[in-house]
Amino acid sequence: MWSDMAGKLVSKLLFRSSLLTQAAPPASSLLLQGRSGGSAATRQSSSGGPPEKISRYPIPYRKNLPYDIVELMEEVEAKGGFLPNVFKVLSHRPAEFRAFFAYYNELMNKDTGNITxxxxxxxxxxxxxxxxxxxxxxxxxxxxxxxxxxxxxxxxxxxxxxxxxxxxxxxxxxxxxxxxxxxxxxxxxxxxxxxxxxxxxxxxxxxxxxxxxxxxxxxxxxxxxxxxxxxxxxxxxxxxxxxxxxxxxxx
The missing domain is CATH 1.20.1290.10 (AhpD-like)
Known part of the structure; x- marks a missing residue:
């Protein structure tokens, strides 16, 4: 389940993010770039038809994103089978991306309280x-x-x-x-x-x-x-x- 796994990874990566540079990820991480839609906010539809619209804002190339965000995207995609579009869209602003998923994790994946x-x-x-x-x-x-x-x-x-x-x-x-x-x-x-x-x-x-x-x-x-x-x-x-x-x- 991508939401469980994403929550755990976000906690780990947010802890490390302040220690990471803005350097490009290794070449292996760019293999998934086509699924993130590149700099355009679209991706090719699975049926071979016209590109599917994802966002009206540009979606960054993964090579231009901080490494911790790229690592999170790759692990979510690898374990969940696909990368939810919210990861792609919010990567337009990496600092807000981290803050968003940190709070998401606290609300949706914590083990305390009486709410399932x-x-x-x-x-x-x-x-x-x-x-x-x-x-x-x-x-x-x-x-x-x-x-x-x-x-x-x-x-x-x-x-x-x-x-x-x-x-x-x-x-x-x-x-x-x-x-x-x-x-x-x-x-x-x-x-x-x-x-x-x-x-x-x-x-x-x-x-x-x-x-x-x-x-x-x-x-x-x-x-x-x-x-x-x-x-x-x-x-x-x-x-x-x-x-x-x-x-x-x-x-």
Whole structure:
């Protein structure tokens, strides 16, 4: 799962980044350059048709990026099978790239608190549809499907989370997240609603922080016209054929 792996790598690389120079990566890292789209904000479509638009801002050549960012991109791509477009688009500003993924890691990949990874992804889906962010809705719906093993819930939330097949806990969580997303006045009643289903005050902070962080992410996606990778659309919809995977590994 690229989000788990990216979180761990970001922590490691951010710690080292202040020690690294702006030197170009070794030649081996440039082999993946074609997938990042070069200096144009497009990449060739897998069907051989016209280039797929990724961003309205230029995407840097990897040879021009700091080494720690290139290393992260290569490891994410190698282990996840593809490089999510958010990595490419935000590399336009390397310092902000590091800050973005550092906070992302703290919110989405930490092991403390009472919110599961699937629930965190559900918060992103619900608030991102309110903010009309195609990239985050598509990519985080895919991650929710994988974490939850429920292939239809995210789609239901996209249409109307109030009518989705959610538990009382999930519904209260999304009600709170949406109140933050809409900039409603937060009252003690909001906290009490969370506490009734097992969340505490620190969980409330986490829910609100995820909603707030992705409000920023949603708006950056609007600014850049960031488009989701085609791979995200089908992720987690059909169970993987383990026998087929084992056969491939055997070759």
């Amino acid at each position: 990874k699937a629930e965190r992804e559900l918060i992103v889906v619900a608030t991102s549809i309110h903010n009309r962010c195609l990239y985050c809705v598509v990519s985080h719906s895919a991650l929710h499907r994988i974490y939850s093993k429920k292939p239809t819930v995210a789609d239901q939330v996209v249409v109307n989370y109030k009518n989705a097949e959610l538990s009382p806990r999930e519904l209260a969580m999304l009600d709170f997240a949406m109140a933050v997303c809409r900039c409603d006045t937060i009252t003690e009643e909001h906290f009490q609603s969370l506490e009734e289903v097992g969340f505490d005050r620190e969980d409330a902070w986490d829910i609100a922080a995820i909603a707030a962080f992705f409000a920023m992410s949603n708006r950056l996606a609007h600014l850049t016209d960031m488009r989701p990778n085609l791979e995200f659309y089908n992720m987690g919809r059909v169970p993987r054929d383990k026998h087929k995977d084992e056969a491939k590994d055997g070759h």
